[in-house]
Amino acid sequence: MKGSGARLRNPKPWGILGLLVPLVSVTVLIAPAQGQHDAHMMGRAAAAKLDAKDDPAAHVLTVRLGPLHLPAHAGMAVEQAPGLTLTVPFEGWITAYHPRLTDGAGRALPNRLLHHVAFYNTGRPDFLCPAKPEHIFGAGGEMNDWPATPGFGYRVHQGERILISTMFHNETETSHPDTYLEVRIEYQPLVPGGAGLKNVYPTWFDVKNCGRSGYDLTPGENVTTGRFSLGYSGALIGVGGHLHDYGRQLRLVDTARKQDIAKLDAKLDPRGRIVSVPVVRFTDRGGYHLNKGDVVQVTAIYDNPTGKLLPEGAMGIVVGYFLPDDDRQMAALRKNHASARK
Template sequence: MEGMQHQHHGGFMQEGMHHAVAKGVTLDAKVDAAAHTVTLRVGPMNLPPHTGHMQMPQPADQVWQVSFDGWLLAYHPRLVDATGNPVPGAVLHHTAFWNENRSDFLCPNKEEHIFGAGSEMTDWAEVPGYGYRVQKDDQIRIETMVYNPTATSYDKAYLEVVIPYQGAAENTPPRKNVYPAWMDVKACGNSSYDVPAGKSEKSGTVTVKYDGVLLGVGGHLHDYGRQIVLQDISRKETVATLDAQVNEKGQLESVPVKLFVQEGGFTFSAGDVLKTSATYDNPTGKLLHNGAMGIAVGYFVPTDDSKMPALRRKIVHIHEMAGKSHDH
């Protein structure tokens, strides 16, 4: 396996690059019915210092087969070592979760992208009353890409994501369904693009096909990213301006989240054109090949949820190299 090349699926946060495959990486999925949590753990991954993502052997895609009907409520990612001590988020290039059984509502050419994080390790908090609906046996593909820009070696690192859930059969009010909205400067293409030296801006548009509201919006940038702006150009309104927090070298530390829950959400109508713009300031003096992404990420609640089951799809591809994991 070590010398084999692994071609990632095309999609949001996907790069279409070839990497050596890391050996021995598996997915461990544990459901704690009493605590109403799923804990997903991908690893172990050995991360030598000063190793870029093109040089680092990458984990093969893993698949979590959901063992219940219900709603996923939040995503709490962290990196740990074998003894449970924290590993800095700086070594996570990105992780992305896709529901292979559903199409994305903005870009139906892609699978539904239900969660993602980069080195900013954005914690996706629960929105009371809402959740992401899953069905038993849904296949959630987990792609993880790591690197290590630090001077410290990390051996046997694990990506751990804790997901609180609510079962559909429980004697509690059902959740309203949310759909993750990924509004990408590359529209419905691959998310990565080249960053020239100095200041630059890139933008792209996508058309909303359903009436509904956006509950909130965060963002995904890479190092030297400075700002994401989401606009509804049909309404001539700015939905959100998100200024990144960076360190003195311009490396990304965090991207804020803006919530509209108190106002009942930011209203979109079918046919509205959304424009996402990302600003970078690259101080390296050289072009960084595929060095950028610019994505505004939010939760969309359709006015008429009965239109959304049409997004279910048959799984058409074979997991040649994906590790299967069942709950235990």
């Protein structure tokens, strides 16, 4: 990582941790991401629902969304689940998530059937994009597994509502009539008098800034860049990313130091389809520190070999986990947002 030592401090055994919220009550809502691909979709899937099974002794909640029927060669023209919202049933922290796709019997299905899933905490603003709800978790066909990091977690409060937006597609030769998205969530409940965790916040550096994430992919090379000015000082614990098919690289740049924070080179199959996007951990460096007012630039590079325009065919997002220098400022942001909604 080019020149990163100038901005790293306090070496500690940190890694990336997953951000996903344990939920129980279910309600249908309109999802913020809905409409980005509506021209390519069929109607909503009335049979799709969300179930949650909690294991309090193990501190694990398993969330399952489906079933969805995904015909062969249907692309985006498949039924989609409605937006669903769930209510957080306890006080505590989310520490990890483990997503996968299965059939009705629990057998694994190809990850690439998932176009994307997004979780939004509707009661809190995104600290990079305050006009939007806090985007706390997302995954696509690259669907990485994120382990827990001791001492850190995403704080949740009982009664908070989380909106879940999903989109599926099937470009394969096989029909999947009974498809489910399953996420196993690890959490630590708040114990009165017990030791808590340090609060981390999801940080979504989107090349489309605070607008719609999806954009058209023109033939050949596509380079798209966004910029964010940080409102808080703190450290990025690590970063991963989200790209679509033909995505080559995500790059995150610290413009104040004119150096790379991370370069994420995507793994593609021989046809250019996304397989995975790597995770960069600042595990032995104490995190990558950024100051209030620093400008972070994010760039996505695609190479579209099809010779045609692919409408809404691209996204480019670097996902970071941010540990603020002063968590009281972030708590004030939550309080101010709640007051504004009254």
